[in-house]
Amino acid sequence: xxxxxxxxxxxxxxxxxxxxxxxxxxxxxxxxxxxxxxxxxxxxxxxxxxxxxxxxxxxxxxxxxxxxxxxxxxxxxxxxxxxxxxxxxxxxxxxxxxxxxxxxxxxxxxxxxxxxxxxxxxxxxxxxxxxxxxxxxxxxxxxxxxxxxxxxxxxxxxxxxxxxxxxxxxxxxxxxxxxxxxxxxxxxxxxxxxxxxxxxxxxxxxxxxxxxxxxxxxxxxxxxxxxxxxxxxxxxxxxxxxxxxxxxxxxxxxxxxxxxxxxxxxxxxxxxxxxxxxxxxxxxxxxxxxxxxxxxxxxxxxxxxxxxxxxxxxxxxxxxxxxxxxxxxxxxxxxxxxxxxxxxxxxxxxxxxxxxxxxxxxxxxxxxxxxxxxxxxxxxxxxxx
Amino acid sequence: xxxxxxxxxxxxxxxxxxxxxxxxxxxxxxxxxxxxxxxxxxxxxxxxxxxxxxxxxxxxxxxxxxxxxxxxxxxxxxxxxxxxxxxxxxxxxxxxxxxxxxxxxxxxxxxxxxxxxxxxxxxxxxxxxxxxxxxxxxxxxxxxxxxxxxxxxxxxxxxxxxxxxxxxxxxxxxxxxxxxxxxxxxxxxxxxxxxxxxxxxxxxxxxxxxxxxxxxxxxxxxxxxxxxxxxxxxxxxxxxxxxxxxxxxxxxxxxxxxxxxxxxxxxxxxxxxxxxxxxxxxxxxxxxxxxxxxxxxxxxxxxxxxxxxxxxxxxxxxxxxxxx
Numbered sequence: 045x046x047x048x049x050x051x052x053x054x055x056x057x058x059x060x061x062x063x064x065x066x067x068x069x070x071x072x073x074x075x076x077x078x079x080x081x082x083x084x085x086x087x088x089x090x091x092x093x094x095x096x097x098x099x100x101x102x103x104x105x106x107x108x109x110x111x112x113x114x115x116x117x118x119x120x121x122x123x124x125x126x127x128x129x130x131x132x133x134x135x136x137x138x139x140x141x142x143x144x145x146x147x148x149x150x151x152x153x154x155x156x157x158x159x160x161x162x163x164x165x166x167x168x169x170x171x172x173x174x175x176x177x178x179x180x181x182x183x184x185x186x187x188x189x190x191x192x193x194x195x196x197x198x199x200x201x202x203x204x205x206x207x208x209x210x211x212x213x214x215x216x217x218x219x220x221x222x223x224x225x226x227x228x229x230x231x232x233x234x235x236x237x238x239x240x241x242x243x244x245x246x247x248x249x250x251x252x253x254x255x256x257x258x259x260x261x262x263x264x265x266x267x268x269x270x271x272x273x274x275x276x277x278x279x280x281x282x283x284x285x286x287x288x289x290x291x292x293x294x295x296x297x298x299x300x301x302x303x304x305x306x307x308x309x310x311x312x313x314x315x316x317x318x319x320x321x322x323x324x325x326x327x328x329x330x331x332x333x334x335x336x337x338x339x340x341x342x343x344x345x346x347x348x349x350x351x352x353x354x355x356x357x358x359x360x361x362x363x364x365x366x367x368x369x370x371x372x373x374x375x376x377x378x379x380x381x382x383x384x385x386x387x388x389x390x391x392x393x394x395x396x397x398x399x400x401x402x403x404x405x406x407x408x409x410x411x412x413x414x415x416x417x418x419x420x421x422x423x424x425x426x427x428x429x
Numbered sequence: 430x431x432x433x434x435x436x437x438x439x440x441x442x443x444x445x446x447x448x449x450x451x452x453x454x455x456x457x458x459x460x461x462x463x464x465x466x467x468x469x470x471x472x473x474x475x476x477x478x479x480x481x482x483x484x485x486x487x488x489x490x491x492x493x494x495x496x497x498x499x500x501x502x503x504x505x506x507x508x509x510x511x512x513x514x515x516x517x518x519x520x521x522x523x524x525x526x527x528x529x530x531x532x533x534x535x536x537x538x539x540x541x542x543x544x545x546x547x548x549x550x551x552x553x554x555x556x557x558x559x560x561x562x563x564x565x566x567x568x569x570x571x572x573x574x575x576x577x578x579x580x581x582x583x584x585x586x587x588x589x590x591x592x593x594x595x596x597x598x599x600x601x602x603x604x605x606x607x608x609x610x611x612x613x614x615x616x617x618x619x620x621x622x623x624x625x626x627x628x629x630x631x632x633x634x635x636x637x638x639x640x641x642x643x644x645x646x647x648x649x650x651x652x653x654x655x656x657x658x659x660x661x662x663x664x665x666x667x668x669x670x671x672x673x674x675x676x677x678x679x680x681x682x683x684x685x686x687x688x689x690x691x692x693x694x695x696x697x698x699x700x701x702x703x704x705x706x707x708x709x710x711x712x713x714x715x716x717x718x719x720x721x722x723x724x725x726x727x728x729x730x731x732x733x734x735x736x737x738x739x740x741x742x743x744x745x746x747x748x749x750x751x752x753x
Contacts, residue, residue: 109547109566110588113604314586314610317568320545349589349606369609369630371587375679376657377609377629414655 063117064354068344069137070100070337071157072148074124078171082278090279096148096170096190096337097122098326103341105325110345116354118345131156138165143359144187144344146170146337158183164356166363168340171333174224178384178420182427187363187385189343190336193228195419196303199391199403200273200296201232202417206405209270209294214243215263215285221277229273229297241269248281265290273297300395303403306335307394312402313375339378339387343370374402376415384427388415452494452751453513456707456716458725459485459499460742466499467741468515469716471752473727475739479515482508487529488749491554492536497749498554500527502544509554512751521557524550529613529747531572531581533596540581540596542569549583549594563601566590573614573623575638582623584611591625593641603641607634612662617688618670626675631659633675635691649675651682651696662704663747667712672730674715676703683717685733695733699726707748718745 072095082091104120111118121142125133130153137145144166147154151172158167161183169177169188177183178192204212212233216226226243233240247257256262264272264285272289274297276282286295294300308319308329318338322330330338347363348354362368368379374390381388393401404410408417416422454471461484468477482501485508490497496518499508507527509519521539525548530541532554539554547567551560566588573582574596581594584607591611593603608627611634615624622644623636635645649659660678666688667673673686682696683703700719703726707716714736715728725745726738 106567106587109564109585109592109604110590112601113566113588113590113606314568317544317587321567324545346589371589371610371629375660414657 063111063115065119065140066116066344066348066354066359067119067121067140067142068100068104068144068146068341069142070097070120070122070146070148071130071133071137072097072122072124073127073130073150073153075127076148076150078150084280090283094328094331094333096146096333096335096340099322099330099334099336099338100146100170100341101337102322102325102334103338103345106321106342107345110349114349114352116348118348120341128153130154131160134160138162141356143348143354143356144168144340144363146340148337155181158186161185164360166344166356166360168343170336170340174221175228175420176224178386179426182384182429184429187340187343187380187387189339189387190333191305191389191391192386192419193225194231195386195389195391197225197228197232198235198418199303199393199405200301201229201236201238202403202405202408203301203393203401204238204271204296205236206401206407210237211239211241211269211271213241213264213267213269213272213293214275215272216243216245216275217277217281218245218247219277222275225275225277229275241267246276246281260285260288261290264288264293269293271296274299301393301400302395304392304394305332305389306330307332307392307399309394309397310374310392310399312399313373314371315373318373339370339372339389343368343378343380343387346370381416381419381422383422383425384420386419388413389418390415391418452710452753454752455750456725457488457497457515457749457751458705458718458741459488459746459748460723460744461486461502461720461746462743465742466515467725467745469725469739469741473737473739475741477515478742481517482506486746487527488747489530489532490749490751491532494751494753498530498532498539500524500530500541502526502528507539507541507552507554519557521552521554523559524552528570529572531574533574533581534576534578538596540572540574540583540594542572542583544568544570547585549581549592551596561599563592563594563599565592565601566604570611571613571625573616575616576620580638582614582625584614584625586610586612586628589627591623591636605636605641605643607636607643608632608646613664615664615666615673617666618668624664624666624673626661626664628660628662628678631656631661631677633661633664633673633686645691647686647691647693649677649680649684649693649696651677651680651684654680654682663706665706665708665715667708674706674708676706676717678702678704681719683715683728697728697733697735699728699735700724700738705745705747707750709750710752716748716750718748720744720746 081089276298351358351362370378372378456469458467466479483503487500507521526545528544566585568586571584591605608630610628659680664675675684700722702721705718
């Protein structure tokens with residue numbers, strides 16, 4: 045361990061010498077519809093999604109003193125490409141050679157960027173939780189700080205198992221994202237021995253002939269279950285589900301108790317400090333998306349610090365090493381799974397204003413790393429890269 | 430505790446043995462979440478609970494121990510209490526989010542880590558005057574002044590650095606890269622080694638004070654725990670420099686260490702998330718603040734067994750014992 049650590053005695057004279065530059069790039073889309081406020085009613089907007097950029101900026105600002113100690117000057121370039129032009133914007137991202145490029149792109153553009161990857165490039169997915177990027181579509185040089193759907197649903201399933209809320213009614217929406225999350229939920233139910241009582245799909249309609257799919261009491265009636273697991277990516281239907289169920293049962297998933305990478309009300313492990321620092325800079329609460337951007341920059345900075353180098357090969361080796369020890373502000377060290385590039389991390393189970401539990405829940409064990417009880421493990425991975 | 434090591438050593442050097450039993454023997458505990466001080470009597474009962482400022486954390490005596498300081502993180506001030514009466518007698522205001530601090534041997538300068546400002550600031554505790562500030566990494570935490578008063582060490586949790594401040598020159602003279610999330614310090618009584626807990630690495634790093642180089646480290650792992658559950662925070666070295674006690678946080682144990690050999694002698698089971706530790710003056714008892722079980726465990730240092738655990742306020746953080 046000690047060999048890995050380097051002591052730096054930096055006198056002010058040394059500080060004056062030309063510093064090495066560690067360049068990082070954030071690549072997103074201008075006018076990205078994903079971040080457009082989705083107004084569902086006048087003055088009511090549900091999806092106020094935030095770009096992971098503010099989180100990345102915070103992690104970047106936090107390097108100023110480390111920069112003094114390492115003699116490395118960190119640089120964060122923000123590139124917003126026009127829609128459909130992410131690939132051409134990549135040229136600007138590529139020179140001078142960045143240590144990592146944070147990808148905040150829709151699936152098609154992300155696919156195009158990954159296909160054009162050069163051998164020594166590192167991409168970090170800070171946006172897309174869909175499992176397929178860690179499975180069939182996994183790519184060499186691609187890391188993920190955003191937790192996968194599988195990790196999120198495993199966290200929730202662990203909680204239900206620990207509570208012995210064993211019978212689950214799965215209520216899901218019709219979109220592709222809903223389908224992806226439903227698939228992850230089914231896998232998690234099986235993995236943790238929970239019973240899928242029934243899976244029902246809702247539809248947002250006023251058509252009286254379709255009311256078996258739109259009326260919440262009907263959707264949640266005629267079944268015995270302990271909990272409703274709701275999957276509604278859009279959010280406009282799901283927000284009316286709690287307290288409207290036929291049986292008095294809790295709602296988890298998209299509403300109620302939700303699995304998240306981060307929460308503004310988290311009180312442990314130094315989280316209040318990170319949250320307050322973020323709020324001071326951004327003027328709003330830190331979201332899971334912000335956390336993913338923050339964690340990506342933080343991981344690369346820690347790799348620079350561990351390798352004592354800005355050489356891309358050395359930093360890359362430190363970044364993917366099991367010895368990487370990123371302080372996630374979730375109580376344990378984070379690093380990346382070597383089989384699919386996913387960052388290992390605890391998942392918070394939270395209501396709208398409190399963190400109820402942190403997964404891995406106590407009692408779920410793993411032969412190597414407890415964090416690997418969340419998400420796709422080495423033995424099950426379909427990632428071949 | 431750790432931060433008072435320098436003072437402790439000075440105290441032991443100056444005080445003849447006969448005066449050792451001075452003080453009321455009361456232990457004062459800061460309760461971070463309930464914003465109270467719990468006063469524990471020598472027979473290990475909570476005899477008094479005092480409302481204090483918001484989110485009290487670090488606690489430390491002044492030079493003659495007639496007063497003590499409490500860092501009030503959410504009130505941006507340091508409260509000054511009379512030791513005998515536990516009455517508030519003064520305030521140093523405008524101290525942004527104080528976490529822990531250490532008193533300079535001159536008895537005047539208090540070096541404070543300002544958790545949310547990425548700075549260590551210096552105040553004159555006799556006047557409340559702000560004397561200066563040093564830029565640190567994010568979330569500065571532990572502060573340790575050397576016995577000669579020349580240097581102060583400040584740990585930056587978020588930057589994994591130990592900053593070395595030259596107090597007279599007003600400069601940061603070195604930034605030492607250590608393991609993940611450095612928290613607190615203890616100096617060996619000879620002043621030669623600085624021990625730093627690295628919370629997320631589950632280790633203590635050892636820095637040679639003369640060269641400011643990392644010269645060793647120790648990993649902790651009580652039976653039945655995984656490395657990621659071991660999160661050391663506070664630590665204290667005995668006056669003779671033979672033993673160290675390290676609170677292991679989430680591992681719910683205190684490690685007892687043979688200091689010269691740098692080897693763990695034993696692990697003692699305490700409450701949940703053990704952070705703060707304090708040794709009694711005669712070093713027969715070790716008090717441990719358990720932040721998540723809201724109690725203080727008292728350990729018999731001869732047998733290395735817990736004597737009892739005492740329920741205190743919400744999230745106890747640090748302990749000060751008035752027994753010298």
